[in-house]
Amino acid sequence: MTDIHAYDAPASGAAPEAGFGDYVALLKPRVMSLVVFTAFVGLFVAPVRVDPFIGFCAVLFIALGGGASGALNMWYDADIDAVMHRTRKRPIPAGRLAPGDALAVGLFLSGLAVVMLGLAANWFAAAFLAFTIFFYAVVYTMWLKRSTPQNIVIGGAAGAFPPMIGWACATGGVSIESLLMFALVFFWTPPHFWALALFMKEDYHNAGVPMLTVTHGRHATRRHIFVYTMVLAAFALALGLTSIGGPLYLAVAVVLNALFIHGGWTILRRTEDQAVADGYRAEKSFFKLSLVYLFAHFAALLVQAMAGAW
Template identity: 65%
Template sequence: MSDTHVSDFDHEAGFGDYFALLKPRVMSLVIFTALVGLVAAPVSVHPVVALSSILFIAIGAGASGALNMWWDADIDAVMKRTVKRPVPSGRVTADEALAIGVALSGLSVVMLALAANILAGALLAFTIFFYAVIYTMILKRWTPQNIVIGGAAGAFPPMIGWAVATGSVSVESVLMFALTFMWTPPHFWALALFMNSDYDKANVPMLTVTHGRRVTRNHILGYTLALVPVAMGIGFTSIGGYAYLAIATVLNVMFLKGAYDVWQRDDVTAEADGYRTEKRLFRLSLSYLFLHFAAILVEATMRSFGIGGW
């Protein structure tokens, strides 16, 4: 277990501190991709069931964030990007974070199973376990492949949303999972290229720390080449269509170009311009995933009006 790093309390914890504990930015992506998975499914869901399910999925994501901050308090305390989080800053104690994470985990899983179905609840339970235990407690501090394997945790929400609607897993939901799973490594490695000192200082075996930036650049290009057919393949399934393919084509050409530009650079050039190209790829990666799922949502909306799709 991590050491509890708590500075002197600047003030009593408020609602905003506890909300920050749930990683709202990550939660927003979870909510959006789960909603897309639910809406894209070929089965209509009662609005009350749909809204309840998304709420419980969001609570489950928040629980994962709280458990992550509880365990990683020592790492967060020495990283510039995370030092102001509620636990390392001392606004919330590690024990509080653990209690909130465990309580919300149980609540979200049980309520999703009751509101939707057992499969959706089981997938949410596995997602929380995978992120909090497999990734946070084991992989993150043990292997440079941490972000590759651990990326599965962030890839489950659209599959959970699909399971809420259908009570099953399908090719479409697996491909939505694969899209996020394959996107995660180049996204985080692009960040690691210009935030490497943070990971080095915290002794996190990110690929940039263990194998250097040259190997990381190779991996970014390799995973991007593997990502493209997954992203484009979705366009030929029941949740795809001409609109999705048009958007995906533009995005993947841009992402490939960005990954290639990062791959062909060396450290001297990157340091000279403040990692401008690497930062550009990271920013593009944020839009890349959002716009792919937005395109799936557009196709689902068009189909509801009898247009789009195949």
């Protein structure tokens, strides 16, 4: 396993001046889009109505907090990113952005996001956002990611908090509905990333990241994926029985979870020889399905709430 240390820029000279796109990439916009969407749904489906402008500001500051987490993650993980094929073109390992600049951006946006969310919504939601940033940047990035194959399981909580923060912006608290939205993202995260790890194992191995595929092998990872799809389905369907669920959401959840369980079962039954022979086609299909799965569940919650309002 690689030693934990901040990334040192190449000694050939100072990093060139970064462009606007590099700073955008630093905030992990694809991850931020998931944060924004789930936080917005959490806020919108809450039983307390929020002024549209305040709601917009709340989601904006949650997004900034998510971007700050991404910047801090890229600062600390630059040594890993430089080794992995899918991340080596990120701004820091590619030499377009100095590590110190990334750290400064992450810290500044963290403070700005937390303070402004407290002023725009409430201080409970702001404290929740501060804890989420800390959990992702310190607990997951600096500790779990490099020390345990449970990294993505426990660390996945950071990505599951945004809908709870959105709900807290509206209500000032936590409820069974927000906890089940958390559970939906939390139990989705391991099979999503483990499916990726099945066909990207060498990346994690070369970087010294103790992903489950590296420490326990692909066969054990396949078993874990199937177990988590079953647990995930239970929480996804349970969410449909709460005040924010309904027939439309339940219909979507039944179809998607049937497809997801089938995909998990297909992966479980495959041998490594079969996967290599077809280029991990089933694993890649499952990974793509997982992206649709989460978006569609939260979209169904949103449409269900809009239908209820009408």
